[in-house]
Amino acid sequence: xxxxxxxxxxxxxxxxxxxxxxxxxxxxxxxxxxxxxxxxxxxxxxxxxxxxxxxxxxxxxxxxxxxxxxxxxxxxxxxxxxxxxxxxxxxxxxxxxxxxxxxxxxxxxxxxxxxxxxxxxxxxxxxxxxxxxxxxxxxxxxxxxxxxxxxxxxxxxxxxxxxxxxxxxxxxxxxxxxxxxxxxxxxxxxxxxxxxxxxxxxxxxxxxxxxxxxxxxxxxxxxxxxxxxxxxxxxxxxxxxxxxxxxxxxxxxxxxxxxxxxxxxxxxxxxxxxxxxxxxxxxxxxxxxxxxxxxxxxxxxxxxxxxxxxxxxxxxxxxxxxxxxxxxxxxxxxxxxxxxxxxxxxxxxxxxxxxxxxxxxxxxxxxxxxxxxxxxxxxxxxxxxxxxxxxxxxxxxxxxxxxxxxxxxxxxxx
Amino acid sequence: xxxxxxxxxxxxxxxxxxxxxxxxxxxxxxxxxxxxxxxxxxxxxxxxxxxxxxxxxxxxxxxxxxxxxxxxxxxxxxxxxxxxxxxxxxxxxxxxxxxxxxxxxxxxxxxxxxxxxxxxxxxxxxxxxxxxxxxxxxxxxxxxxxxxxxxxxxxxxxxxxxxxxxxxxxxxxxxxxxxxxxxxxxxxxxxxxxxxxxxxxxxxxxxxxxxxxxxxxxxxxxxxxxxxxxxxxxxxxxxxxxxxxxxxxxxxxxxxxxxxxxxxxxxxxxxxxxxxxxxxxxxxxxxxxxxxxxxxxxxxxxxxxxxxxxxxxxxxxxxxxxxxxxxxxxxxxxxxxxxxxxxxxxxxxxxxxxxxxxxxxxxxxxxxxxxxxxxxxxxxxxxxxxxxxxxx
Numbered sequence: 001x002x003x004x005x006x007x008x009x010x011x012x013x014x015x016x017x018x019x020x021x022x023x024x025x026x027x028x029x030x031x032x033x034x035x036x037x038x039x040x041x042x043x044x045x046x047x048x049x050x051x052x053x054x055x056x057x058x059x060x061x062x063x064x065x066x067x068x069x070x071x072x073x074x075x076x077x078x079x080x081x082x083x084x085x086x087x088x089x090x091x092x093x094x095x096x097x098x099x100x101x102x103x104x105x106x107x108x109x110x111x112x113x114x115x116x117x118x119x120x121x122x123x124x125x126x127x128x129x130x131x132x133x134x135x136x137x138x139x140x141x142x143x144x145x146x147x148x149x150x151x152x153x154x155x156x157x158x159x160x161x162x163x164x165x166x167x168x169x170x171x172x173x174x175x176x177x178x179x180x181x182x183x184x185x186x187x188x189x190x191x192x193x194x195x196x197x198x199x200x201x202x203x204x205x206x207x208x209x210x211x212x213x214x215x216x217x218x219x220x221x222x223x224x225x226x227x228x229x230x231x232x233x234x235x236x237x238x239x240x241x242x243x244x245x246x247x248x249x250x251x252x253x254x255x256x257x258x259x260x261x262x263x264x265x266x267x268x269x270x271x272x273x274x275x276x277x278x279x280x281x282x283x284x285x286x287x288x289x290x291x292x293x294x295x296x297x298x299x300x301x302x303x304x305x306x307x308x309x310x311x312x313x314x315x316x317x318x319x320x321x322x323x324x325x326x327x328x329x330x331x332x333x334x335x336x337x338x339x340x341x342x343x344x345x346x347x348x349x350x351x352x353x354x355x356x357x358x359x360x361x362x363x364x365x366x367x368x369x370x371x372x373x374x375x376x377x378x379x380x381x382x383x384x385x386x387x388x389x390x391x392x393x394x395x396x397x398x399x400x401x402x403x404x405x406x407x408x409x410x411x412x413x414x
Numbered sequence: 415x416x417x418x419x420x421x422x423x424x425x426x427x428x429x430x431x432x433x434x435x436x437x438x439x440x441x442x443x444x445x446x447x448x449x450x451x452x453x454x455x456x457x458x459x460x461x462x463x464x465x466x467x468x469x470x471x472x473x474x475x476x477x478x479x480x481x482x483x484x485x486x487x488x489x490x491x492x493x494x495x496x497x498x499x500x501x502x503x504x505x506x507x508x509x510x511x512x513x514x515x516x517x518x519x520x521x522x523x524x525x526x527x528x529x530x531x532x533x534x535x536x537x538x539x540x541x542x543x544x545x546x547x548x549x550x551x552x553x554x555x556x557x558x559x560x561x562x563x564x565x566x567x568x569x570x571x572x573x574x575x576x577x578x579x580x581x582x583x584x585x586x587x588x589x590x591x592x593x594x595x596x597x598x599x600x601x602x603x604x605x606x607x608x609x610x611x612x613x614x615x616x617x618x619x620x621x622x623x624x625x626x627x628x629x630x631x632x633x634x635x636x637x638x639x640x641x642x643x644x645x646x647x648x649x650x651x652x653x654x655x656x657x658x659x660x661x662x663x664x665x666x667x668x669x670x671x672x673x674x675x676x677x678x679x680x681x682x683x684x685x686x687x688x689x690x691x692x693x694x695x696x697x698x699x700x701x702x703x704x705x706x707x708x709x710x711x712x713x714x715x716x717x718x719x720x721x722x723x724x725x726x727x728x729x730x731x732x733x734x735x736x737x738x739x740x741x742x743x744x745x746x747x748x749x750x751x752x753x754x755x756x757x758x759x760x761x762x763x764x765x766x767x768x769x770x771x772x773x774x775x776x777x778x779x780x781x782x783x784x785x786x787x788x789x790x791x792x793x794x795x796x797x798x799x800x801x802x803x804x805x806x
Contacts, residue, residue, distance in 0.1 A: 057618045060608035064490055064571070067564040077473055117561060156480035163477060167561065202473045210470050214746055222741045222750070229737030237730050295463075296680050299742045299750040303757070306738015307691065310731040317727070346645065347694040350638060354690015357634035358683035361626035363619070366683050373687075 011385075012337035016330045019390035026387045030277060033284025040283055042215040043292035052362050066170070073203035074180065076105065076164040076188060081198045089196030093155055093162045094144060096137050097194035099125060102164055103133055105199075108187045109166060114180055117167035121154040163202070177208045215298045223279075226302040230272070230309050237313065238267035266395045267320065270388055271312025275305040277387050278380030285375050293372075296365050300372045307351060307373075308380025314340050315388045329396035333389050341385060348381040418729065419722040422769070426721035429773045430714040436774045444661060447668025454667060456582060456623050457676035459616070465746040485578045485585070487592060487611040491515070492569035494606040505567045507534075507550055509543035510602045515572060521595050522574055527588050533572035534562045578613060582620060589617050623682050631685035635660065638693055645697075651704075654779045655696040658772040659764060663688050666760040673755075680753040684760060691735065692764030699724045699772055713777050725769045732765040 015022055051058050078101070080093055090098060103122035109115050125133055125140070128147055134140045144151050155162045172180070184201045193199055243264070279301055286293065293300075318340050322332035355377070358370030429436060457463070464471055491511070515535035522531045537559045543549050553559045563570050574592065578584040589609075596607055635656075642652035663685050675681070702724050706716035739761065742754025 051615060051618055051622065055618050056608070057610050057614045060488075060490060060610035061615070063492075063569075063608065064488055064610055067490075067569050075477070077477055153481065161476070161480055163481065200469075200473060202470065202477055204474075207464065207470050207474065210468060211464070214465070214468070218745050218747065218750075222745050224741075225744050226738045226741035229741060230734050233730065233734045233737060295747050296749055298747070299680075299745060299753060302738050302741040302754070304738075306735040306741075309734045309738070313731055313734065343694075343698070346697065350641065350693045350697075351690045353637045353641065354634050354683075354686045354688075357630045357637070357686040357690070360633055361630050361683065362622045363626055363679055363682065365679050366626060366630075369680070370683060370686075 008338060008341055012334045012341070015337060015386065015389045016333035016393055019393040022386055022390035023394070026277065026383075026390070030280055033281045033287075036284040036287035037280070039287035039290060041290070041292045042212045042298075043294050052364065074166045074168065074184070074201070074205040075203045076166070076184065076199055077202040078102065078162045078164070078193075078197055078199045080160045081196055090194050091196065093159045093197075094121075094137075094140055095194070096134070096140055098162065098197060099133065099140060101191070101193050101197075101199075102162065105164060105187060105191055108191060109164075109184070112180075112183045112187070114168050114172040114176060115166060116169040118164060119154070119167070120164040121151055121162055124150050124154060166203075168205075174208070177205050178212075181206050181209050211295055215293060215295055218295075219293075219298045219301055222299060223301040223305065226305045227272075227275075230275070230305060231268070234268040234271060234309075234313075238316070239264050266392075266399065267316050270391050270395065271309055271316050273387050273391060274312030274315075274380050274384045275308045277383040278308045278376060279304060281379040281383070282372070282376045285379070286372065291368070291372070294365065294368070297369050297372055300369070300376055303373060304376030304380060307377055308383075310347070311344055311380050311384030312388055314344060315384050316392065319389070319392050323396070327400075329393045329400070332396075333393050337385070337389060344381060344384060348377055351377045418726050422722035422725040423718055425725075425770070426717040426773065427714065429721070429770075430717055430777065433774045433777055436771065437778060440661070440771050440774070444664060447665045447672075450668030450671035451664065453671035453674075455671075455674075455676045456620055457678035459578075463678065463680075463747070463749045465748065468746075485576045485588075485611075485613045485616070487574040487576070487588070487609060487613045489572040489574070489592070489596070490569055490608045490610070491572070491605055492564075492608075494604055505546050506563060506570050507546055507553065507567055508602070509545065509549060511570070511605065512538050512543060512549060514599070514602055514605075515539075515570070517599055518572065518595065521599060522592075525591055527576055527578075527584065527591065529575045529577060531572065531574050534559055534570055574611075576613065578616075585613055585616050585620070588613055619679070623677060623679070626682050627677060627685065630683050631663070631689070634686035634689045638689055642693070642697075646700075650779065650783065651700065654776055655693070655700050655772075658767045658775055659689060659692045659696050661771065662692050662760065662764040662767040665763045665767070666756065669759050669763070670756055673759075675752050675756055678749055678752060680749040681756045684753075684756050687757065688760035688764060691761060692768070695724075695728045695732070695764055695768035696772055698728060699768055700776060703773070703776055713780065717773050717777070721769065721773055728765060728768060732761055735761050736765075 053059070053062070078093065078098060080091055099122050102120045103126075106118045106120055106122055109118045122133065124147070125143060128143055128150065129139075134143060144155070153163075154165070166184075168180070181201055184206075188199050188201060282300075282304060315336060319332055319336045322335045322339075323329070326332045326335065352374050355370040355374040359367045359374070361367060361370075466472070466475070491514075492506070512535055515533045516539040519531045519533055519535050519539065522528050534553075537556050538549065538552055541548070541552055543552070553563075576584075576588055578588065592609060596609075601607070639652060639656055642655050643649055646652050646655065666688055667685060669675075670677070670681070670684075677684075699720060702720040703716050706719045707713075711719070736758045739754050739757040742750045742757075745751055745754070
């Protein structure tokens with residue numbers, strides 16, 4: 001027996017004969033992982049995060065941001081609300097009330113942190129009119145007509161929208177996105193605006209907090225669908241097959257048959273533990289390493305589940321096969337582990353090669369996706385060789401004991 | 415034996431009987447998918463990667479439509495730090511630089527690809543300056559122009575906007591045109607320029623995506639091949655397992671081309687992922703087939719055992735993997751939807767190839783080996799045995 005076989009032999013004996021100890025270790029690792037998941041964070045990703053820093057275009061981009069402040073845009077968009085179009089309220093964005101509103105908003109904005117400069121139709125009026133805001137609609141229309149080029153950046157051609165452009169200071173970093181958007185929203189919501197218009201925070205920066213908010217629910221949704229699909233397949237593989245074989249078996253009595261069908265659920269549930277534990281361990285590790293989840297990497301849960309469930313299925317299928325040969329759960333599990341470990345390890349290594357190759361690309365998000373998938377597949381493999389065999393042995397022993405009692409009872413009743 | 419296993423057993427018989435027809439059909443299908451490969455496009459429009467239905471993206475799109483500037487190019491002009499610029503200028507607000515910006519701006523404005531050009535010369539271009547002091551005075555009476563200069567007056571910027579609509583050709587043409595003009599128009603000595611912004615980043619991402627797609631696939635292929643050579647202890651057997659899976663990768667990327675699924679930041683590693691995930695199917699099937707052959711069974715008998723046994727097992731595991739990936743199509747992120755579809759197609763093809771094509775490739779390689787051995791024995795009968803190997 002070579003070294004690896006000896007090692008495998010020892011491990012197979014350990015996991016099949018000490019299932020409770022294995023489960024305690026798994027549980028401890030789960031608790032640690034759950035603790036670290038609190039450090040897991042979601043992050044936004046813009047193009048500068050995707051391209052490595054050694055490219056000229058990124059170097060120039062960094063110089064641009066260092067010299068002129070953030071190049072990401074943030075603005076307040078003021079639009080004519082179409083539901084008021086036939087009333088006496090604002091229906092033209094050049095309306096003096098809108099210009100005054102923009103002026104007030106602009107003044108408030110200067111009080112906020114990270115705001116370097118505010119430009120709008122109101123500031124343009126002040127620049128062109130000796131620092132004074134026009135007092136009549138006639139004056140406003142005249143100044144706009146005489147300086148159309150100057151206003152084209154702030155008022156659109158059909159006069160339904162106007163924007164207040166905000167330049168952020170050099171102190172701003174992408175970590176401040178949420179704070180900036182929140183404070184801008186507060187200004188927009190708290191300043192009385194003329195009836196007939198809506199105002200909203202817009203621009204690239206405004207999308208980041210929204211995208212971060214979307215990541216969590218999106219992950220939940222895709223992983224729920226993933227689990228649902230997997231459960232359907234598991235029902236077909238394990239529970240349907242069991243029901244058919246129970247129906248075909250004419251020896252057992254009704255109570256025993258019913259128990260066999262009910263207990264077949266364990267074969268459906270046990271493979272699921274592979275992916276559930278695998279995902280928790282992966283996320284714990286991501287929290288420990290402070291690796292943020294972005295919109296692209298948010299799909300890892302579904303992908304890990306799809307790949308990781310194979311390990312669970314393989315272990316359960318082989319265990320059931322071995323149980324037919326050898327009804328002793330511990331012995332059956334020993335043989336199972338001896339047979340499935342190497343194919344599963346080979347599969348894991350092959351998958352890791354694929355994911356590692358992704359990590360060798362240059363795009364940072366692809367690297368992250370490859371790394372996260374590697375962690376996920378490894379975690380599922382580890383769960384399939386620890387928690388799954390231990391649970392199978394424990395369940396099998398328990399279910400066998402109950403079945404024995406039921407058979408005895410059926411015999412007594414007879 | 416289950417229904418699926420019975421079907422797969424029939425398939426195994428058909429594979430042995432119609433191996434040449436299946437092989438020719440495989441070649442025809444591969445040619446079809448190779449045509450698809452030529453259609454594959456690369457997604458460089460970052461806005462398409464976001465969920466366009468969300469209010470914020472609808473609003474941003476409206477702003478872009480109304481105010482222009484979907485794609486931005488920023489050109490930074492600054493003193494060349496490698497030179498002793500102080501001997502020539504100490505302030506970028508120099509009349510010669512303003513004139514240079516004006517010439518450049520006029521040249522760019524002539525181009526149909528460019529929507530708008532904006533720099534300090536947009537405001538100052540109509541003046542005839544003789545000194546830095548005159549430029550400074552003009553800037554003082556024009557609020558807003560100041561923001562186009564850095565605080566230490568060593569750098570100034572020019573903005574160009576265009577609507578490239580995610581077109582690779584338009585983006586590349588725009589960048590080539592910008593570089594050409596920058597090179598052709600005589601710039602003041604001691605000044606250097608740098609180009610950045612969403613359009614140049616798109617071109618860079620395009621280059622990286624092309625490189626990464628090939629690089630990651632080649633790395634994965636080489637490592638997996640080496641792993642197969644080592645585990646199978648045979649080059650031929652390694653190739654027999656590898657070739658159907660590689661076909662699966664070609665089919666997947668070809669199908670992406672036919673379905674107009676663009677190669678994006680999310681899907682760039684698809685080849686490497688499919689290779690890594692699909693290789694197990696081939697390993698299981700080949701191992702089982704060899705196991706049966708080693709028992710002395712004929713090709714068809716070995717196939718009749720290996721295809722139903724392994725086929726039904728990998729169908730179950732492949733199906734769960736496909737469902738896991740398909741769940742991504744419910745994501746709000748278009749990028750993840752594409753990734754889910756592409757991976758599901760990839761695993762689907764890997765399964766199909768492993769169950770329908772790989773057994774044929776295995777027996778054809780085996781036949782080829784026997785034929786080769788016979789020929790070797792015929793030609794070098796004195797020194798080779800009936801297996802074509804050198805006599806001991």
